[in-house]
Amino acid sequence: MELTLVPSTLSLRWAVGLRLQVGSHVSIGIKTGFAGDDQETFLTYRLSPDLHLRGAYLPRIDVIETTLSHRVNEVFSWEAVATSRGMVWVRLVGNL
Numbered sequence: 001m002e003l004t005l006v007p008s009t010l011s012l013r014w015a016v017g018l019r020l021q022v023g024s025h026v027s028i029g030i031k032t033g034f035a036g037d038d039q040e041t042f043l044t045y046r047l048s049p050d051l052h053l054r055g056a057y058l059p060r061i062d063v064i065e066t067t068l069s070h071r072v073n074e075v076f077s078w079e080a081v082a083t084s085r086g087m088v089w090v091r092l093v094g095n096l
Contacts, residue, residue, distance in 0.1 A: 013038065071095070 015038065017031025025046045032039045042056040050071040057064055064084040071077045077093045 015040075069093070 014034050015031045019029035021027045027044045030041050044054045052069045054067040067081050069079045079091045082088045
């Protein structure tokens with residue numbers, strides 16, 4: 001289960017999904033929002049215990065999103081994100 005809080009619009013989005021661990025470094029999965037409008041297929045490769053590379057396809061908006069994630073501590077991760085539309089940003093993620 002995942003909760004996403006977007007401070008700019010103050011919206012909460014809940015999602016449920018399935019993730020399958022393939023070997024010790026790779027996982028694949030799919031998630032969808034409870035409203036059925038958001039769906040995402042993803043593949044994650046663990047480079048190290050604290051560093052992950054993730055690719056996701058979001059069909060509703062036809063975008064591929066690539067993320068490099070570094071877990072800073074047990075609570076926070078930094079992520080560098082780039083999309084197939086040329087957008088790039090950094091986000092701070094709280095890991096509950």
